[in-house]
Structure formats: structure tokens, C-alpha cells
Amino acid sequence: MAPLNVIAERHSSSTLGSMGDESYNNTTASNEAVVMVTPYSTGCCIAQEIQRRGYTLICLWNQGFSDDMKKHVPTSCSDLKYFAELTECDSMEDTIAALEKTAASGGYKIVGVICGGEAGVDLADALSEAMGMITNGTDIPNRRDKKVQQELIKARGLRSIRQAGGSTFDQVEPFLRSEKFPVVVKPVDSAGSDGVKLCHSFEEAKEHFHHLLSTQMVNGGTCYEVLCQEYLRGKEYVVDHVSRDGEHKTVMCWVYDKRPANGAQFVYHGVIPVESESDEAKAMIPYVRGVLDALGVRNGPSHGEVIITEDGPCLVEMNCRAHGGDGNWQGLCKELCGGYNQVTATVDSYLDVDKFNALPNSPPSPFLAAGEEVDLVSFFPGTVTATPGFDKIRQLESFVLMESHVKPGVKVVKTVDLVTDIGNIILMHHDRAVLEKDIAFIRSIEKIPGALFELEADSEDEEEDDDAVFPMLTRTLSAPKSHRYYNFNQPVEQRKHFRHHSDVSDFVFPAMLKTMSECKNPRVMPRIDSHEILQTK
Numbered sequence: 001m002a003p004l005n006v007i008a009e010r011h012s013s014s015t016l017g018s019m020g021d022e023s024y025n026n027t028t029a030s031n032e033a034v035v036m037v038t039p040y041s042t043g044c045c046i047a048q049e050i051q052r053r054g055y056t057l058i059c060l061w062n063q064g065f066s067d068d069m070k071k072h073v074p075t076s077c078s079d080l081k082y083f084a085e086l087t088e089c090d091s092m093e094d095t096i097a098a099l100e101k102t103a104a105s106g107g108y109k110i111v112g113v114i115c116g117g118e119a120g121v122d123l124a125d126a127l128s129e130a131m132g133m134i135t136n137g138t139d140i141p142n143r144r145d146k147k148v149q150q151e152l153i154k155a156r157g158l159r160s161i162r163q164a165g166g167s168t169f170d171q172v173e174p175f176l177r178s179e180k181f182p183v184v185v186k187p188v189d190s191a192g193s194d195g196v197k198l199c200h201s202f203e204e205a206k207e208h209f210h211h212l213l214s215t216q217m218v219n220g221g222t223c224y225e226v227l228c229q230e231y232l233r234g235k236e237y238v239v240d241h242v243s244r245d246g247e248h249k250t251v252m253c254w255v256y257d258k259r260p261a262n263g264a265q266f267v268y269h270g271v272i273p274v275e276s277e278s279d280e281a282k283a284m285i286p287y288v289r290g291v292l293d294a295l296g297v298r299n300g301p302s303h304g305e306v307i308i309t310e311d312g313p314c315l316v317e318m319n320c321r322a323h324g325g326d327g328n329w330q331g332l333c334k335e336l337c338g339g340y341n342q343v344t345a346t347v348d349s350y351l352d353v354d355k356f357n358a359l360p361n362s363p364p365s366p367f368l369a370a371g372e373e374v375d376l377v378s379f380f381p382g383t384v385t386a387t388p389g390f391d392k393i394r395q396l397e398s399f400v401l402m403e404s405h406v407k408p409g410v411k412v413v414k415t416v417d418l419v420t421d422i423g424n425i426i427l428m429h430h431d432r433a434v435l436e437k438d439i440a441f442i443r444s445i446e447k448i449p450g451a452l453f454e455l456e457a458d459s460e461d462e463e464e465d466d467d468a469v470f471p472m473l474t475r476t477l478s479a480p481k482s483h484r485y486y487n488f489n490q491p492v493e494q495r496k497h498f499r500h501h502s503d504v505s506d507f508v509f510p511a512m513l514k515t516m517s518e519c520k521n522p523r524v525m526p527r528i529d530s531h532e533i534l535q536t537k
Contacts, residue, residue, distance in 0.1 A: 039116025
């Protein structure tokens with residue numbers, strides 16, 4: 001999930017052709033309306049696709065849903081319009097009556113109820129069932145509960161996670177005393193990496209358990225139960241499906257690029273497409289379809305997260321809604337797959353069964369292009385004064401799209417989760433070597449102070465950063481040579497000879513000097529080993 005109020009930049013002439021959506025005849029469904037339940041992030045993209053096909057949109061919000069999250073509308077959805085916005089009533093009967101009255105006031109007939117985000121899954125299931133629409137129903141209550149999911153797939157004989165959950169610590173204490181550390185401690189109901197922590201000791205797990213019970217989730221809800229699970233060792237993958245009447249079609253497989261950063265274990269660095277004929281996908285796709293059957297997910301989009309362990313795929317969690325990330329991956333998926341993505345397939349599954357039936361069972365392999373979604377990571381906190389790295393990124397040969405809330409005047413913090421993510425970039429090219437070169441460039445400037453964006457450090461932010469290529473300079477490298485003063489925050493014995501110098505060669509290690517002299521813009525210097533930077537005489 002990207003931050004709110006993002007700024008979008010699109011490549012003016014993608015080397016892979018137009019990324020726009022096809023046009024639809026807006027008169028074909030002029031008297032029909034679709035209810036979008038709590039639409040935000042990619043849910044807005046689904047709503048926009050429905051609107052493009054000529055349907056009228058009615059928005060229904062969950063009771064208590066965060067006002068801030070209601071503003072989480074991707075900039076690609078700037079033309080999204082709702083005929084009306086309502087809030088869930090105290091009873092299902094009253095909610096349906098309010099929706100039907102609203103639709104009738106405009107001469108519309110409601111023909112579908114579609115979930116627009118994680119927080120709307122339960123309400124969408126119940127409402128669509130009660131209104132006789134295409135639905136996943138309520139036979140399995142709270143199927144988005146991560147604890148319930150593991151219990152259901154275990155009962156089906158599918159690989160599941162060892163776990164314990166509860167609302168009081170005594171319910172999970174026996175598990176924590178018997179399970180090998182580290183363990184994962186997280187809310188049973190959350191989105192993205194919200195509240196997820198890898199705990200390395202009993203004490204740390206206990207502390208995070210109590211912390212979660214006193215914390216409001218990003219979606220606005222309260223954490224009422226905490227889940228403690230075995231730590232699965234292996235890469236984490238995603239398998240995105242769209243289903244209709246129990247027929248599951250794989251629309252994309254991905255692998256998460258998650259790495260430790262800024263003291264957090266699971267920081268998103270990107271999402272990489274995985275070909276459907278790869279060994280990993282061949283193992284995951286049948287397993288995930290079995291999970292969907294076990295959870296009773298027969299209709300609509302799903303976003304399954306899986307880790308491939310030594311004994312095969314194992315579910316991390318199944319999100320019974322579309323892949324998040326503001327739908328920024330839509331154009332990428334269309335190019336890789338030849339014209340469709342999870343958003344368009346979702347609308348097909350609810351509103352155009354013939355188009356759904358025409359979709360392939362899985363994406364083409366090999367893909368028709370090379371591309372990735374790159375998440376930007378902030379390693380330096382402070383107030384942004386300029387964004388020189390953004391201009392450099394837009395000039396990359398594979399650049400297609402960038403979304404970020406960062407601009408002069410915005411305060412950024414170190415990225416530790418999706419909430420503190422500073423934006424993402426879509427890169428695409430026919431030549432994989434070009435793609436990999438551009439990704440390496442982005443990763444290099446993230447860790448160089450002033451390269452991605454220039455900061456005015458707040459007093460509480462002035463601290464050493466072990467993840468940076470080298471600590472923040474007191475004076476920027478763009479200052480005149482005679483006025484450069486270097487304070488690399490090294491131990492006293494390593495910096496005692498630092499002075500104002502008219503010639504940096506007096507005290508700069510030759511490799512550093514060579515790099516600086518050859519670099520036209522010191523703010524985009526290539527990666528340098530911090531242990532090689534300075535040697536005093």
C-alpha cells in the first residue's frame with residue numbers, strides 16, 4: 001500500500017507501447033449500478049474499470065472505517081465518481097434498504113456487490129449473499145482471519161503453519177515456550193506487513209503481543225487477537241487469482257523482494273513477476289487453488305502469499321481481495337500477459353462471464369516483456385528540501401511509472417513497513433539487462449545521502465545509520481571544494497585529524513578521491529564501501 005495523496009509520473013513514450021485501458025461503450029449498462037464495498041487502493045482501480053464499462057457506482061463504507069483510508073485513492077483514479085456514498089447501517093436489512101432506495105432515486109438497478117479492500121471483505125460477502133448476487137457467502141465466517149485460514153487448510157490436508165492465537169497471553173504462552181525461535185507475531189486481521197514482527201526471544205514476543213492489543217491497525221480497526229506462528233524459512237511468493245463459480249484462473253505469480261532494513265526484518269524492496277512454467281509456480285498454483293477451495297473462495301479476486309519451504313509451499317495468508325499497491329502493476333501485467341490483468345479479470349468475473357471464460361488458465365510463459373515493481377526505501381529521516389534522484393529515475397531507459405508522496409516540505413522517516421514506504425516505481429523493457437542495470441542504479445542512490453532526496457535533518461533524526469553506504473555528511477558533497485568539512489560520524493580515533501582542507505587528497509582514501517573526481521554529480525555517486533572511505537595519516 002502506497003502512502004496517501006501520491007503524485008504520479010508516467011513515462012511519455014513507453015518502449016512497450018500504450019499502457020492505457022481499452023475503451024468501452026458507456027451506454028451498455030446505463031441503468032445498472034454496482035456497489036463497491038470500502039474501496040481504496042486497488043479497489044478504486046476495480047471501481048474505475050467498472051465505471052469505464054458504463055456502470056454507475058455506489059460506494060458503501062464499513063462502519064468505523066478510517067477517514068484517512070477513505071482518501072487512499074490512487075492518482076490513476078482521478079476520474080472516479082460515485083453516484084452516492086453511504087455508510088453501513090446497524091443491520092443488514094437497513095443497509096440493503098438504504099442501497100436500494102439510493103439506486104432507485106437515480107433509476108438504477110443494482111447488479112453486483114464487489115469488495116474494494118481488505119477491510120470490506122466480510123461486509124461484501126454478507127451483503128452480496130443477502131442480495132442474491134455473485135458471492136463467496138458466509139458459510140465460513142471471517143475467512144480473512146489468518147488463524148482460521150490455517151485451521152481450514154490443515155483440515156484439508158494442506159501444509160499449514162504451526163501456530164497459536166488468542167486475546168490473552170496465557171493462550172499463546174505454551175506455544176511460545178515450546179516453539180523454536182524466531183517466531184512471527186502478528187494480528188489475526190491486518191493488511192500488508194501491518195503489525196508483523198519477527199521475534200527472537202520469549203520476552204520480545206510477549207512484549208509485541210501486548211503492544212498489538214493496544215494498537216489501532218492501519219485500516220482503522222482494533223487488534224482483538226494476536227497470532228504467534230512458526231517462522232517459515234524460504235522465499236515468499238504471491239499467487240494472484242480471479243475466480244468465477246469455483247473456477248480459478250491464475251493472473252500473475254510474484255516473488256516479494258523483502259529484506260532487513262532500518263532495524264526491521266520485512267521491508268518491501270519490490271515485487272518480481274514469476275513465470276507460470278517455472279518450478280516454483282508449478283508447485284504453488286495447484287496448492288493455492290486448493291487453499292481457495294478450502295476457504296470457500298469461489299468468486300472474485302484473491303491474493304495468496306506463500307513461502308516455499310523444504311517440504312513444499314505453505315500458506316502465509318490468503319487475502320480475499322485484489323493485489324494491493326494502488327494497482328500500479330496494472331500496466332506491467334498487461335504487457336507481460338498480452339492485454340489483461342487482475343483488475344480487468346475481476347470485472348469480467350462479476351459482469352462479463354464470456355470474457356472471463358476467454359481468459360487463459362495462467363499467464364504466458366515466457367512473459368512478453370521484462371519488468372518489475374520497485375519499492376523505494378528511505379534510509380535517512382528528515383524534511384525533504386529537494387528530490388534530485390527522482391529526475392534521474394525518470395530518465396532511466398526502462399522507466400514507466402513512479403508514485404510517491406515525497407516532495408519538498410514533506411517529512412520522511414526510515415522505511416520499516418508499507419506505511420513508511422516512500423513510493424514505488426514500475427520498470428519495463430524488452431531487454432532484461434537494461435532492466436537490471438536500472439534497478440541497480442535505484443538501489444545505489446537510496447543509500448547515498450542527498451542522492452535520492454536532499455534533507456533538512458531534524459535534531460532527533462541526527463543519528464548514525466548503519467544501513468547507509470556511509471553516514472550523513474555535515475556539509476553536502478556539492479559544496480565548494482575549499483569549504484568541504486567532512487564529519488563521517490566515525491569513532492573519535494578515526495576522525496581526530498579531520499580539518500578544513502583546501503585539498504581533500506590530504507586525508508581522503510584514494511578510492512574515495514578517485515570516485516569523487518570522476519563523478520560529475522557527487523549526489524549520485526556509485527556505491528562505496530564505508531570501511532574504505534577515510535584513513536588518517
